[in-house]
Each structure stands twice: as C-alpha cells, then as structure tokens.
Amino acid sequence: KAGVTQTPRYLIKTRGQQVTLSCSPISGHRSVSWYQQTPGQGLQFLFEYFSETQRNKGNFPGRFSGRQFSNSRSEMNVSTLELGDSALYLCASSLGPGQGNQPQHFGDGTRLSIL
Amino acid sequence: GEDVEQSLFLSVREGDSSVINCTYTDSSSTYLYWYKQEPGAGLQLLTYIFSNMDMKQDQRLTVLLNKKDKHLSLRIADTQTGDSAIYFCAEVPGGYQKVTFGIGTKLQVIP
Numbered sequence: 311k312a313g314v315t316q317t318p319r320y321l322i323k324t325r326g327q328q329v330t331l332s333c334s335p336i337s338g339h340r341s342v343s344w345y346q347q348t349p350g351q352g353l354q355f356l357f358e359y360f361s362e363t364q365r366n367k368g369n370f371p372g373r374f375s376g377r378q379f380s381n382s383r384s385e386m387n388v389s390t391l392e393l394g395d396s397a398l399y400l401c402a403s404s405l406g407p408g409q410g411n412q413p414q415h416f417g418d419g420t421r422l423s424i425l
Numbered sequence: 426g427e428d429v430e431q432s433l434f435l436s437v438r439e440g441d442s443s444v445i446n447c448t449y450t451d452s453s454s455t456y457l458y459w460y461k462q463e464p465g466a467g468l469q470l471l472t473y474i475f476s477n478m479d480m481k482q483d484q485r486l487t488v489l490l491n492k493k494d495k496h497l498s499l500r501i502a503d504t505q506t507g508d509s510a511i512y513f514c515a516e517v518p519g520g521y522q523k524v525t526f527g528i529g530t531k532l533q534v535i536p
Contacts, residue, residue, distance in 0.1 A: 352528035353526040416470075
C-alpha cells in the first residue's frame with residue numbers, strides 16, 4: 311500500500327508569489343492534515359480536511375488556505391509569500407477524525423524556500 | 426488548552442538505553458503517540474498507547490504512561506546509531522480535536 315505522497319519535494323519561490331502544494335493520502339484514508347515545520351517553532355498545525363470539509367484550523371493568516379477533493383487528495387495554497395514561510399510542509403492522512411487508534415501517517419514533506 | 430512538552434536534546438552511547446520523556450496537559454487525552462523523524466524525511470509512527478494502559482512494549486521500544494502525572498516516556502533498548510533522529514510525542518484529546526505535537530527531542534547516539 312503506497313504511503314502519503316507529497317509533491318513537489320522541493321520548491322523555491324520569491325516573496326510575493328503564491329504556491330500550491332499537493333498531497334495524496336494513503337488509499338482509503340479520508341482525513342488529511344497539514345503542518346508547517348520550522349526549526350524554531352516545531353510542528354504547527356495548519357488545517358484538517360475530511361470529506362472535502364475543513365474540520366479544524368490552526369492559527370495561521372488567511373494567506374494559507376487548503377481544499378480537499380472528492381478522492382481525498384488535498385492541496386494547500388499560500389499566497390503573497392513571505393520570507394518567514396520558508397519551512398517544511400508536512401501532510402498527514404488518517405482514516406478519519408477522532409479515531410485515535412488510527413493514527414496519522416505522514417508524507418516526506420515539501421521543502422519550501424523563499425528568496 | 427492542550428500542551429505537550431519535551432526536552433530538546435538527549436545524547437547516549439551506542440548500546441546504552443535511551444529514555445525520552447514527554448509531559449502533556451490534557452487529562453482527556455485518549456491516545457498518545459511517538460513519532461521518529463530522520464533528516465529530510467517526514468514523521469514515522471513508532472508506537473502508540475491508549476490512555477487506559479500503563480505500558481506497551483514493542484521489540485526494543487517500551488512506552489510507559491503515568492496518567493496521574495500526565496507523563497509519557499519512550500525507552501529504546503540497545504540504542505543504535507540508526508536511532509539518531511528527532512522523536513516527537515503527540516496526544517489526541519478526548520472527543521474530536523486536533524492532534525498536538527511536542528517540539529521534538531533530538532537523540533544523538535555516540536558510537
């Protein structure tokens with residue numbers, strides 16, 4: 311069974327641009343969560359989607375948005391990029407929300423660098 | 426609100442046991458997880474424990490849960506250089522809420 315796939319693996323952008331990151335969950339998983347990982351802040355929760363609906367949102371500005379498609383694939387978008395958006399963006403999938411005995415499985419992330 | 430705390434760094438000699446500690450605040454936590462992150466990779470689920478358990482053993486890994494003190498630990502027996510990584514503790518609160526991760530403990534194994 312294929313794991314969580316994130317594309318692209320690496321991305322370089324300049325300030326002011328926008329970017330879209332993609333995540334394909336494990337087959338059968340319907341919940342997708344996104345995290346931002348930076349050395350100083352650790353793992354920061356961005357948002358979670360289940361059945362194409364955003365169920366939970368972290369404390370990030372409106373420049374960060376996401377969506378989920380009917381096949382459970384998810385995308386996140388960051389507009390008007392800032393230097394501080396440079397980070398590893400991780401996607402995790404699980405069977406569904408609230409199922410603690412079905413933990414999240416992570417992709418290898420997209421490394422975003424802003425110049 | 427929920428909070429998960431871990432020490433930032435641990436150094437051990439190859440062959441010794443490693444113990445990584447974690448404290449959490451949400452008493453309604455139902456599941457607690459340990460993840461491992463190697464350089465350039467995502468988080469790999471190592472093991473998890475349900476809150477009605479005190480201990481769980483899986484090969485070289487032993488998880489201990491003290492629910493009264495809200496303290497979780499991960500013991501790695503016979504630590505190897507391949508165990509060098511960052512280890513994250515995470516909790517799932519009761520009801521449905523988002524998973525909360527600790528900041529991660531960097532384990533350095535000295536040959």
